[in-house]
Amino acid sequence: MSAHPNHFAPLARLLHWLMALMVIAMLFIGAGMAASVSERHEWLINLHKPLGVAILLLVIVRIVVRLSTRQPPLPADLPGWQVLAAKASHLLLYALMLILPLLGWAMISAAGDPVMLSSSLQLPSIVPANAQLFAFLRKAHGYLAYLLFLTVLLHLAAALFHAWVRRDDVLDSMLRGKDRG
Amino acid sequence: MVDRSSPPTRPPLSAASLTLRLAGIAVVVAAVAGAFAYVNGTLDPQRLTPKKLINVLETNNGVHPGFRRNHSKGVCVIGHFQSSGEARAYSSAQVFNEPQTPVVGRFALPAGNPYAPDNSVPIRSLALRFTQANGQQWRTGMNSMPVFPVGTPEAFYQLQQAQSPDPATGKPNPGAVPAFFGAHPEAAPFLAWVKTAKPSASYVTETYNSVNAFYLVNATGQRQAVRWSMVPVAQDAPGATAPEGGDFLEKDLVQRMAAGPLRWQLNITLADPGDPVNDASKAWPAGRKVVNAGTLVLESTQAQLNGECRDINYDPLVLPAGIEGSDDPLLAARSAGYAKSYLRRTSEVSQLPAAKQESGQ
Numbered sequence: 001m002s003a004h005p006n007h008f009a010p011l012a013r014l015l016h017w018l019m020a021l022m023v024i025a026m027l028f029i030g031a032g033m034a035a036s037v038s039e040r041h042e043w044l045i046n047l048h049k050p051l052g053v054a055i056l057l058l059v060i061v062r063i064v065v066r067l068s069t070r071q072p073p074l075p076a077d078l079p080g081w082q083v084l085a086a087k088a089s090h091l092l093l094y095a096l097m098l099i100l101p102l103l104g105w106a107m108i109s110a111a112g113d114p115v116m117l118s119s120s121l122q123l124p125s126i127v128p129a130n131a132q133l134f135a136f137l138r139k140a141h142g143y144l145a146y147l148l149f150l151t152v153l154l155h156l157a158a159a160l161f162h163a164w165v166r167r168d169d170v171l172d173s174m175l176r177g178k179d180r181g
Numbered sequence: 182m183v184d185r186s187s188p189p190t191r192p193p194l195s196a197a198s199l200t201l202r203l204a205g206i207a208v209v210v211a212a213v214a215g216a217f218a219y220v221n222g223t224l225d226p227q228r229l230t231p232k233k234l235i236n237v238l239e240t241n242n243g244v245h246p247g248f249r250r251n252h253s254k255g256v257c258v259i260g261h262f263q264s265s266g267e268a269r270a271y272s273s274a275q276v277f278n279e280p281q282t283p284v285v286g287r288f289a290l291p292a293g294n295p296y297a298p299d300n301s302v303p304i305r306s307l308a309l310r311f312t313q314a315n316g317q318q319w320r321t322g323m324n325s326m327p328v329f330p331v332g333t334p335e336a337f338y339q340l341q342q343a344q345s346p347d348p349a350t351g352k353p354n355p356g357a358v359p360a361f362f363g364a365h366p367e368a369a370p371f372l373a374w375v376k377t378a379k380p381s382a383s384y385v386t387e388t389y390n391s392v393n394a395f396y397l398v399n400a401t402g403q404r405q406a407v408r409w410s411m412v413p414v415a416q417d418a419p420g421a422t423a424p425e426g427g428d429f430l431e432k433d434l435v436q437r438m439a440a441g442p443l444r445w446q447l448n449i450t451l452a453d454p455g456d457p458v459n460d461a462s463k464a465w466p467a468g469r470k471v472v473n474a475g476t477l478v479l480e481s482t483q484a485q486l487n488g489e490c491r492d493i494n495y496d497p498l499v500l501p502a503g504i505e506g507s508d509d510p511l512l513a514a515r516s517a518g519y520a521k522s523y524l525r526r527t528s529e530v531s532q533l534p535a536a537k538q539e540s541g542q
Binding site for chain 1: 191194199202203205206209210213214216217220221222228229230231232234315316317318334491492493494496498499500502505506508510512513514516517518523524527528530531
């Protein structure tokens with residue numbers, strides 16, 4: 001079994017848990033700011049933008065790490081449909097983590113707003129100012145964020161199912177680097 | 182530890198244990214989903230949201246697809262700002278430091294109906310977008326009144342609700358607005374002003390006030406609370422009364438612009454310590470230091486249906502480095518509400534009258 005590790009690489013595990021925190025924080029920040037007219041709205045939006053860019057940069061690193069390290073295999077006795085669901089949901093998670101920050105960046109650009117990460121740090125616009133394009137991108141950003149939240153919930157439920165019901169090593173392979181003694 | 186290729190034979194879970202474990206998973210997932218539903222407002226129906234703010238405007242004014250949900254009737258203007266250099270000591274913003282900054286603005290009526298007659302309200306508004314050479318922008322939405330009727334978004338929402346049609350009669354309850362003002366003594370300065378205010382015959386003769394407070398921040402990081410006003414340089418013969426008809430403001434503007442550029446002076450009023458920075462319903466006492474920051478020069482007009490201002494959201498919190506929002510709660514509410522209005526109207530651009538005509542050609 002030397003061909004396949006039993007655990008994710010340390011860097012992959014670090015990125016997973018760091019980004020898990022960031023993505024969940026980001027989803028709550030986004031939902032909260034869109035439903036608030038208080039000073040919280042402004043405060044959250046000023047967090048949302050730099051955090052989104054940080055996630056975009058990290059997910060690029062993470063895709064490189066994923067493609068250049070070995071992943072532990074899924075349990076051999078896992079039913080076919082669960083194997084398919086695992087692979088599809090992971091692909092979706094990666095895709096959404098990559099697409100959502102880009103959509104956010106593009107929608108601000110399409111509104112003709114300066115893309116400000118702080119009071120003076122500005123990113124270039126990535127699409128031309130266009131009202132109809134803005135409306136499309138803004139809606140896509142919102143709907144896909146809800147899809148990401150649902151996918152994260154599914155991912156969480158599946159991880160707990162592996163740990164508590166199937167009692168296999170799937171959650172463990174992301175939690176620790178050494179086998180349980 | 183077992184090899185993955187030969188999974189261990191785990192003792193099967195008893196029915197009770199399996200149920201408990203599945204329930205545990207459900208509880209964890211439900212807790213996260215519930216927290217999310219609270220944060221997004223689903224489980225917090227009392228919270229004032231941008232959606233509620235814009236919905237009440239739509240209830241009161243009707244839905245006019247493609248138009249702004251408030252200040253719906255207006256006209257685009259193009260020009261530039263010439264800095265006097267005098268605000269440089271207070272703000273590091275490029276707009277005060279460079280000789281000239283291009284501006285796209287919009288004059289409007291403060292009503293949610295794009296067909297409202299010009300003499301139906303005594304207030305006019307001017308929104309401006311300054312685009313600095315470094316790409317940062319300063320957007321400001323100003324009004325001809327000196328103070329806002331109320332100091333909080335919640336009170337503004339209640340004031341709009343007081344003007345909503347009663348479902349029973351289809352008309353606003355005539356007692357609701359007086360009752361609202363009876364319960365909101367902070368509106369006294371606004372009511373005193375509006376009593377003497379008359380609909381002006383021109384956009385050009387009006388002074389436009391930021392109403393909300395902001396901070397100027399200079400290169401050394403010093404913060405100074407301010408409000409600003411655009412004061413017309415060439416005053417008209419006073420007492421010009423609004424002519425008959427509902428659409429005189431835009432015609433007047435186009436006529437005057439044809440004769441040459443129109444100018445306003447940007448006056449920045451510096452707060453004294455103790456002046457209310459977080460309450461737009463309160464005026465600052467007279468005698469505050471005023472800095473003449475420069476001159477706004479407006480050179481041409483464009484119809485709002487296809488002019489440059491149409492797709493600009495004049496969010497008062499789009500600010501360059503060197504200008505910051507204050508803790509006035511109306512600022513965040515304007516920012517959040519404008520964003521909702523902007524999303525709705527940009528989704529409806531194809532339904533605008535001009536767009537229909539163009540596509541019909």
